[in-house]
Amino acid sequence: EAGVTQFPSHSVIEKGQTVTLRCDPISGHDNLYWYRRVMGKEIKFLLHFVKESKQDESGMPNNRFLAERTGGTYSTLKVQPAELEDSGVYFCASSPGIPSYEQYFGPGTRLTVT
Amino acid sequence: DAKTTQPPSMDCAEGRAANLPCNHSTISGNEYVYWYRQIHSQGPQYIIHGLKNNETNEMASLIITEDRKSSTLILPHATLRDTAVYYCIVRLSSWGGTSYGKLTFGQGTILTVHP
Numbered sequence: 001e002a003g004v005t006q007f008p009s010h011s012v013i014e015k016g017q018t019v020t021l022r023c024d025p026i027s028g029h030d031n032l033y034w035y036r037r038v039m040g041k042e043i044k045f046l047l048h049f050v051k052e053s054k055q056d057e058s059g060m061p062n063n064r065f066l067a068e069r070t071g072g073t074y075s076t077l078k079v080q081p082a083e084l085e086d087s088g089v090y091f092c093a094s095s096p097g098i099p100s101y102e103q104y105f106g107p108g109t110r111l112t113v114t
Numbered sequence: 115d116a117k118t119t120q121p122p123s124m125d126c127a128e129g130r131a132a133n134l135p136c137n138h139s140t141i142s143g144n145e146y147v148y149w150y151r152q153i154h155s156q157g158p159q160y161i162i163h164g165l166k167n168n169e170t171n172e173m174a175s176l177i178i179t180e181d182r183k184s185s186t187l188i189l190p191h192a193t194l195r196d197t198a199v200y201y202c203i204v205r206l207s208s209w210g211g212t213s214y215g216k217l218t219f220g221q222g223t224i225l226t227v228h229p
Contacts, residue, residue, distance in 0.1 A: 004157070033215060043158065048215035056213050091157050095215075103217065105157030 002026065004106035006092050012112045018080040021109045025074070025094030031055075032075050033095075033103060034067060038088035049075060082113045118202045123224040126196075132189040134223050136202030139183040144207045147178060148217065149187045151198040158201065158219075161187065165207075192227045199224050 005024045013019050025032045034046040046065070047057040051072035060067070064083070069075040079086055089110050093103040119137040126132040138147060149161040162169055162176045164185070169176045175188040189196055201222040208214040 031215060033217075035217070035219075042221060043152075043217075043219035045216045045218065050215075056215060058213065059216070089155070093157070101163060102160040103158075103215075105159065107157050108155070 004092055004094050004104050006090075006106040006109050008109060009107065010110045010112070012114065013082055014114055015084055016081045018078065019082055019111060021077045021079075021090050021092075021111070023075045023077070023092030023094075023106060025092070026096075026104055029094035029096050029104075030072070031095040031097075031103075032069060033093040034075070034077055035091040035093065035105075036088050037091070038085065041088075043091065046077075079111075082111075084113050087111055087113045118204055118220050120200070120202050120220065120223045122221065123226070126189075126192045126225060126227050128194060128227055128229050129191055132187075132192040132196065132225055132227070134187040134189075134200050134202075134225065135184065136187070137184045138202070138204050141182050141204050145204045146207055147176065147182075147185050148203040148205050149174070149176065150201045150203060150217070150219075152201070152222070153195075153198040161200075163205075192225075194227050194229070197225060197227045 007022045030051050032049040035043050037043045045059040048055045049069045052069050066078045089108040091108045093105040095103045146163050148163040150158040152158045162174050164176045178185045199222040201219050203217050206214045
């Protein structure tokens with residue numbers, strides 16, 4: 001069974017540019033989550049999808065971040081425009097069913113904004 | 115979210131049991147205790163979770179005190195590959211509200227297993 005995959009593994013962009021991160025959850029997992037760790041800080045929750053609906057987006061930092069999950073399959077996280085403080089590692093996780101217990105994390109996308 | 119307190123670092127000899135403590139004195143009745151770990155720069159990995167009873171799986175055991183204010187993760191026979199950051203997380207149950215999916219990571223405990 002394939003795990004959670006994320007693309008790209010690393011992205012370097014300039015301040016003001018746009019970046020789109022992609023997450024493919026484990027097949028059949030209704031729940032999809034985004035987290036991030038910015039430099040020197042703890043891993044922070046961003047949002048939670050149940051199928052294509054946003055269950056909880058309380059962790060989204062501001063309106064420069066837009067998450068979508070078309071058709072309840074893969075998800076994208078777009079940052080527009082990127083700022084220096086957005087640099088960090090963005091993790092995606094998925095889990096089956098409701099209630100969801102174990103979250104399976106992907107390897108993360110390292111975003112560097114210069 | 116209930117806050118957790120963990121020691122910043124611990125050492126353990128290979129083959130010995132690693133006992134990682136966690137304090138969660140403000141935990142509420144609709145919150146679970148979860149343990150995850152992060153090996154080097156990989157994504158976090160689920161270990162175990164519990165509500166009020168002790169739990170055991172192929173990776174570890176979780177001992178939760180009767181008042182639920184603290185817990186201990188036990189790796190019965192630590193190996194070098196268990197060197198990682200271990201996170202104790204209090205998570206809302208699915209009947210506790212819309213934020214049940216959210217994991218709140220703290221600083222964790224850096225466990226170093228040495229030969």
